[in-house]
Amino acid sequence: MLSVVPQREVIALWAKWYEVRGTLAAYDWFRPKAERKLWPRFVWKDFVPQKYSFTTWQDVKGRLETKATKDMLGYMDMDQNCPLCKSNIEPAYHHFLKCNKTREVWTAIKGWLGLRVTINTIPSAIKWMTKKKASVVIRKTRRLALMTVVSLTWRTQNSLVHEGTSFEPKHIIFEVKKLAYATLYTIYPHDYVQMYLGV
Numbered sequence: 554m555l556s557v558v559p560q561r562e563v564i565a566l567w568a569k570w571y572e573v574r575g576t577l578a579a580y581d582w583f584r585p586k587a588e589r590k591l592w593p594r595f596v597w598k599d600f601v602p603q604k605y606s607f608t609t610w611q612d613v614k615g616r617l618e619t620k621a622t623k624d625m626l627g628y629m630d631m632d633q634n635c636p637l638c639k640s641n642i643e644p645a646y647h648h649f650l651k652c653n654k655t656r657e658v659w660t661a662i663k664g665w666l667g668l669r670v671t672i673n674t675i676p677s678a679i680k681w682m683t684k685k686k687a688s689v690v691i692r693k694t695r696r697l698a699l700m701t702v703v704s705l706t707w708r709t710q711n712s713l714v715h716e717g718t719s720f721e722p723k724h725i726i727f728e729v730k731k732l733a734y735a736t737l738y739t740i741y742p743h744d745y746v747q748m749y750l751g752v
């Protein structure tokens with residue numbers, strides 16, 4: 554469907570839907586139902602709320618990085634530092650996922666889930682996670698955590714840039730864990746989840 558619609562129409566439609574009906578309708582239209590590739594299989598899962606998975610989807614489709622860099626450039630007109638870590642950087646090489654502040658979130662979450670890989674891009678993290686064997690609880694939690702970190706980091710950066718709010722890694726870490734437990738508890742017995750994730 555996407556391939557037969559000119560790009561500017563896609564962008565206009567997407568913007569309209571997003572404004573009027575929110576992410577659900579937009580995601581539904583963009584979701585390539587027939588596609589059997591790694592990314593959609595990883596991203597669209599019933600147990601991952603769509604408001605979180607949508608950000609990862611935008612990233613793997615290359616839509617997020619452009620916007621993130623643009624936002625950062627706009628911000629840096631006033632202040633030549635990264636809005637999150639305050640270091641003086643070249644925004645094109647400072648994707649929000651690689652910023653030191655975001656890395657604090659990754660480090661805590663990776664430690665919690667026994668991950669040793671360095672997360673530089675979302676597609677590489679997805680590839681790595683789908684290859685790595687682990688219990689079903691851990692696999693589901695890694696998937697969920699990856700998408701909630703991306704989404705919450707992205708939103709927090711946005712509100713920092715546009716509304717001047719603060720970026721607190723510990724708040725994001727707390728939210729990611731809270732959502733993981735809440736979700737896993739709806740699928741598996743509490744004891745079973747705690748056996749893998751701790752209490």
Ligand SMILES: [Zn+2]
Nearest residue numbers: 635637638652
């Ligand atoms: Zn930074």
